[in-house]
Amino acid sequence: MSTMDVLLLDTWNKTLDIIESSNKFDKNIFQNFFADSKLISLEESSVVIQVPMTINREVFIQEKEFIKNCLNQILPVDVEHIQVLLPAEVKKKNTQNSEPEIAALPNNVIAAYTFDNFVVGPSNKESHSAALACAYSPGNLYNPLFIYGNSGLGKTHLLNAIGNYVLENRPDLKVLYMASTAFIDQVYLTIKNNTIGQFKIDMMELDVLLIDDVQFMAGNKEKTHEVFFQIFNELVNKKKQIVITSDRHPTEISGLEERIISRFASGLQVSINSPGFDTAKAILKSKLEKQSFDLNLIEDEVLDYLATNFSKDIRRLEGNLNRLLFYAIDFEKKDKITLDTAIMAFKGQSSDKDSSDITVSKIKKVVSDYYGLTKSQLVSKTRTKNIANARHIAIYLCRRHLDLPFAKIGEEFGKRDHSTIMASCDKVERLLKKDLIYQQAVAEIEKNLLKS
CATH class of the missing domain: 1.10.1750.10 (DnaA protein, C-terminal DNA-binding domain)
Structure with missing residues (x-):
């Protein structure tokens, strides 16, 4: 064990002692969410902490200020930034010898969403292929690309996967991911500050523009539409890639100017639908692997149960997996998660099947x-x-x-x-x-x- 390892271990043991003796958390909470954590990096005012599961990370994020205060009682320099990673993320970080991963890049692209961790199935194969093509050759194949489908099916994941692919393979290109509501806010703010001209110049210099949930732009003031139309036209004319998502087909977006809808229709429109059983089950396995969860600790029929009952919305599917893990850890405390555990965890909760009548x-x-x-x-x-x-x-x-x-x-x-x-x-x-x-x-x- 190196000197640094000894320092990290000693610092964290002292910090855990302070956390435990604070009486802020009862014994069960401390043992479940804090005891298995590790301090793995300490650089000036930044620390990196490893936790075993996503639910532990959620607790650490929620209690970040308290943990900072505990660390500051021990360290000579006040901690300003805490990053909480899962084991798989630590392994990736060490392999790449990179700086600590952050949730969002300066260009707003969310680093966690990549093509590698996007589970492909019949419900999303077309949209995945189109997105990958745009990422591989921005501006040359499908421009604009319009991806539509209900909320929670992976549209935001695909948008950011495009951004991450381009950033990794074409670091010379300028990429921006932006929700349509953020675009509206920026237009209003820059008009108010008399900087709308510079805003348009900055946007028109992009190589890849990724706009999420464009339906929320409908019904906004004409000025917002005008600015968007100018940026859109300039980028398409320069063969710069634009990818847009919405919860509906462009022709069904009420409140957007007809000329904007016409531009959307000039490229490729692809839909993304609710996953089938096999895709839903693959998503669950991928989620567990990402959390470094041993698949041998959960019965296969439990995954079948989740994929059968909660696959209409991927966010809900993943949320219910987290609910099951939480229930199994806090209430069941068995060696393996069984179907009986799953049934108890979701007792009284409606499933997708309940909507059939x-x-x-x-x-x-x-x-x-x-x-x-x-x-x-x-x-x-x-x-x-x-x-x-x-x-x-x-x-x-x-x-x-x-x-x-x-x-x-x-x-x-x-x-x-x-x-x-x-x-x-x-x-x-x-x-x-x-x-x-x-x-x-x-x-x-x-x-x-x-x-x-």
């Missing part, structure tokens, strides 16, 4: 009952706040659970046109992001929907 009529009834309305009121032309709010939620649930075309949902709700239906869905999605009471209401309605 949902109909438009059922959604209308559950929403109407929740708000004390009749079905006739729900589909009427009345625009009072209570009725309109209920109508928006019912329309959103039809789209979310039944994945019906906007035009079809419009027919079911008083023959409204598809743009009105899209606007309703967008409104609900925006409110779900920022209004806690609204989130609770929608969650309660969905619970009633799945129970009825």
Whole structure:
């Protein structure tokens, strides 16, 4: 053991003693989330800590300030930056002899999303191939590339995989990943600061532009559309690569100027869908391997259970895997995760299968009952706040659970046109992001929907 290793071990043992003696955490919490951690790097005001599993990392991130204070009681220089890595990430870091990996690069590309850890299956093979082609030869094959599909299926992963591939193989190229909401904010800010001209120049000098969730740009002020249109045209004319994602086909985005939609349609549009059983199971295995989890410690039929019941949304699939691991560690404490453990972990929780008997009529009834309305009121032309709010939620649930075309949902709700239906869905999605009471209401309605 080197002198540095001895220093790291001694420093961390003292830090753990301070954490434990602080009484901030009970014995079980300390043993489960802190005891197996290691201090693996100490450089000036930065430290790198290794933890065994993702859930440990989440706890460390949440308690980062407290851990800094504990370290600062021992070290001569105050710690300003803490990085928490899993064993596989430490191994990769040591192999490459690189600087500590960070969550996002200065160009906003998320380092964790690569083609290597994207699980390919029939549901996403087309979009994966198109994305890889754009990364291999930016601006020369499919430009722009438009990837669309429901939330949580891997669109953001593919966007960042393109960025990471280009950065690794063509470091001379300028790459930028940006959510459409961030683009809107930048336009407003630079207009306010009288720096919009420089912003456009910077954007037009890019070689690869990756725009996520472009549907949120719909309905914004004309100035935002104008700036985006100018940047888009300039980059395409210069054969610079543009890749865009959305939760719907470009022709279904209401509130975007027709000339922008026309530009989107000039390239290649590819869809990405919910994974099938085999792909979902492969995703679970990949996730476990990334966490350095021994697959022998989980029964294969447990992965079958997760892939069968929770594969409609990859984020939900991965979230439920984390829920299972948490339950198994904290409550079961067995040598192996069994199917019985999985069933207990998800007792009372709805699965994708539970949605199979949902109909438009059922959604209308559950929403109407929740708000004390009749079905006739729900589909009427009345625009009072209570009725309109209920109508928006019912329309959103039809789209979310039944994945019906906007035009079809419009027919079911008083023959409204598809743009009105899209606007309703967008409104609900925006409110779900920022209004806690609204989130609770929608969650309660969905619970009633799945129970009825």
